[in-house]
Each structure stands twice: as structure tokens, then as C-alpha cells.
Amino acid sequence: MKLIQTEDGSYTAFNKQYQEKYHSISGAIEEAFEKHVNALKLKDGMKILDFCFGLGYNSIAATKDHQDLKVIGLENDKKILELMKTIKIPKMLEYEYNNFRNLAENLKIQDAQNNIIKILIGNALEKIDKLPNNYFDRVFFDPFSPKKQPEMWTEHIFQKVFNKMKPKAKLSTYSCAKQIRKNMISVGFKVIDGPIVGRKSPATIAIKRS
Numbered sequence: 001m002k003l004i005q006t007e008d009g010s011y012t013a014f015n016k017q018y019q020e021k022y023h024s025i026s027g028a029i030e031e032a033f034e035k036h037v038n039a040l041k042l043k044d045g046m047k048i049l050d051f052c053f054g055l056g057y058n059s060i061a062a063t064k065d066h067q068d069l070k071v072i073g074l075e076n077d078k079k080i081l082e083l084m085k086t087i088k089i090p091k092m093l094e095y096e097y098n099n100f101r102n103l104a105e106n107l108k109i110q111d112a113q114n115n116i117i118k119i120l121i122g123n124a125l126e127k128i129d130k131l132p133n134n135y136f137d138r139v140f141f142d143p144f145s146p147k148k149q150p151e152m153w154t155e156h157i158f159q160k161v162f163n164k165m166k167p168k169a170k171l172s173t174y175s176c177a178k179q180i181r182k183n184m185i186s187v188g189f190k191v192i193d194g195p196i197v198g199r200k201s202p203a204t205i206a207i208k209r210s
Ligand SMILES: C[S@@+](CC[C@H](N)C(=O)[O-])C[C@H]1O[C@@H](n2cnc3c(N)ncnc32)[C@H](O)[C@@H]1O
Pocket: 021, 022, 023, 032, 052, 053, 054, 055, 056, 057, 058, 074, 075, 076, 077, 080, 122, 123, 124, 125, 142, 143, 144
């Protein structure tokens, strides 16, 4: 798989099937912190769904300065998990990343701060049905773009994700496309602008109304 260095020094991958990068070129790890972890104001002990785990930057960034997190990551490509073993990580996330480099082999890993990341391998569109309802406090929603992967951004899928979230739980995603926000709103989410990072338009935060 082709790796590309982004502007914060971290690496992203390029997916040949979808002809798309996994992260913004302005900074893969910056994106994890700014669009997801910091935007969702995590607290220790939260339960997190990482919908499209990839290289795990969002979930692993979440473990920095937090404890007792329970993360479930959905991912269908074992090759991207294998890449975690060797990919070079900037100093600011290296310690945390090293804790979880072996997820391809041990699909569940616990760090010294009692943060647990567990991966379910397979199609996220189906695996999500195996998860408990009203369970997650936060969701990192990070498939390839709506243009390349429209099936991931439908009302049907947002309804499933919504059902898995607790009342007042929050979801972060990079897309602010009108139709995507419309789909979120139609299943009951309140939608607000997320941070503007690496491009002109904002990310999106969706909140489950209580
Ligand atoms: C944009 S990348 C996610 C980047 C990731 N959050 C990270 O920090 O590296 C999208 C990921 O979704 C995965 N994916 C695509 N379709 C999927 C599906 N139907 N089920 C599970 N994973 C899928 C891809 O293999 C890829 O790793």
C-alpha cells in the first residue's frame, strides 16, 4: 500500500480501489485530534465506536491522556491493520500508538491506563447489528467519502448508528455535505458545525437528541 507523508509529519495511506487517501493531506494525526477527539470532548470511561478504524489514528489519539475508554473499531481490511505494525508515527503519539500496533494479531488490546481497543473484522454495515443499543457515548464516523462510498452515508446506516448511541451521545465526521447532514437529521440527530481543519469547510458533529 502506498504511504504519503502529510503536513504534520504523520503518514496516510492511499487506497487503490477507492482512489482516495485515508486522511487529509494537511495532517492525518492533526485530523484525528481536531476533527474527532477534541471536537467530541471525551471523558475517561467513555464507550466509543470507531466506524472505519483504518490505521486507528482516531481511537489511539483518544487514548492519549485518557483512561478506562472502551473502543470498538469496525474494519474490513486486514492489510491496513497489518500496516500498523510498521508505520512511522510522530513523537507526539508514538507511545500510545506502540501500545496498539499489534491489533492485527491480537484483536483486543488493553493499555496500562485500562483503555481497551477491540476490533471487529468484517463489513461495518453488517457488524454494527451485533453491537448493543443505547451503548456508545461517542462515534468516530470515518468511511471513505460519500462520492466514493455512498452506501456508508445513507439514512439507513445513520439510523443504525443512532440506535447504538446513548441519548446525548455525539458523532464526529469530516464531511459537511448537505445530503449527508439531511440524512443525519432525518433519523433524529441534531447537527452542528465541527471545526474547520485543513480545508475551507467545517466538519460535522451529530448529537443524539435525548
Ligand atoms: C478513510 S479510511 C479511515 C481512516 C481511519 N479512521 C484512520 O484513522 O486511519 C476508511 C476505512 O474504512 C474501511 N472500510 C471501507 N469500507 C468498509 C466496510 N464496508 N466495512 C468496514 N470497513 C470499511 C477501509 O478499509 C478504511 O480502512
